[in-house]
Amino acid sequence: MISEKRIILRNSGVINPQSIEEYIDAGGYKSLSSAFASTPEKVVEEVMASGLRGRGGAGFPTGIKKQAAADRDTGKISYVVCNADEGEPGTFKDRIIMETNPHLLIEGMIIAGYSISAKLGYIYIRGEYYDSVRRLQHAIHQAYARGYLGNDILGSGFSFDLEIKPGAGSYLCGEELTLLESLEGKRGYPRIKPPFPTEKGFWDKPTLVNNVETLANLPGIIGHGSSWFRSSGTEKTPGTKLFSVCGDVKKPGCYETDAGVILNDLINDLAGGTSNGKPWKAVLLGGAAGTFVPYSFSGLSLCYERLKEQGATLGSGAVIVIGNERKLIPLMQSILMFFRHESCGKCVPCRVGTTYIHERSLEIPAAGNEARISILEEIVNHARQMAKSSLCPLGQSPILPLGTLQIHFTEMIATE
């Protein structure tokens, strides 16, 4: 029987999220002083040494990104942007952090700002997260009043301002370059990558874009050191990870464990097991832009390296459990509907492709067994073409769930 390992969520549900005093009493904002006692370069080195990887989906090493953002000296203007758009179906962990411990994110943002010598940071939050916005806004006011934000923070000579910007209902705006477009007051159409945000980001200046959970890890790393951080998780995915477990489980919720936790331990020991107590049929890891795994993967360790070996992804940490009585075809149709809905329409392969594969999927239920297999094959081939020719990662995503559905569940789809 495993239990949670709460580092990010250590104070969640323990302290009042709207009280800066309680956060400080629990050791909050101490890491900020530690950062100021050191140099920005040393802070970047510590994050590099920690091996922290981005928690927004791609798993990119955070230290390297910081280095890249800090390296450029184009007039010394740079920005830190927190990606709190959290639109991936099945994912709600960032909301939990923001609602239960907003000061942790703020402290992480200030440390990130200091490490790349940025003077301004933005938290871009999806428009529907009213409670997160409210709590963070309140916490930011408190942080200003206490001198943790603003001019010459704690007498360090470092000044940093922090603002919240709402999104307005677009999954694509969670993609970092599209997010920056949206932040600049534009429609959410993606930019061509490269250049990466660390080279040419917000208002074309070097910009560090990190996920909420990634930033929330910084106070721990700076306060306790990189080797402490490495004492959790695996060698290649150090630290803890927040998992959003939902679907057919008894206790859906956000659970924090060592990265590398065994899939079935997470489902059975923390999420209370499947709703009907029977072994699950499938798990969709990482959301709509994630991968399906069959029950034979139940002993899999949830870390970037193991999952990659198995052709699966961790993505945002969504763990969508699909019970043994569920049908996979409606789920597949729902995923394709999602992409169809969220495609921005800027490039042809994705605009036409997302509509086409969704419509084809609607024909599956009425088809015979053999025909189902060939429709699935056609959809998968189409998604593969889209992955090659689409302009941005959204059009490159449908192949992830579709390809893994085909590999593991063709037979079930033919007969269900």
Next chain:
Amino acid sequence: MDQQEIIAGFSPDKTNLLAMLHALQDNHPQNYLTEESLRAAASHLRVNLSWVYGVAGYYSMFSLQPRGRFIIRICNSPVCNMMGSSGLIDVLGSILGIGAGETTPDGLFTVEQVECLGICDVAPAMMVNRKVYGNLTRKSLEAIIDELRILQNKPE
């Protein structure tokens, strides 16, 4: 609040556009962006009306058409869908007599079918204006609508 007062609360910086449109829309009793409000936003930020229009039209939370007092955003993304949201959209349809994207003739309710709201731990889920409702069933949905009808004459 008066439209100009709302706009004056934002510095004339393009990064404020989305927040400003939210504020203008929330202030309108019919939860939408009028042409007049788009013009006012454009002139405050010194950008073309077409820019603001394009932005307002792009994002799904903004509406250029009048909507109801209560915006029911029901999630139909994969997790909620699997947990039964399509059936709930039908239930809403039978209680309110409207489909997704429509507004009741009395101007009270608008139903919108949306993608994941980030509350999948309580799927199937929805939001009514700023409030979250989860673990929905036919029964709870009926009760919520009744409650909102009673609430209609009180301020939120």
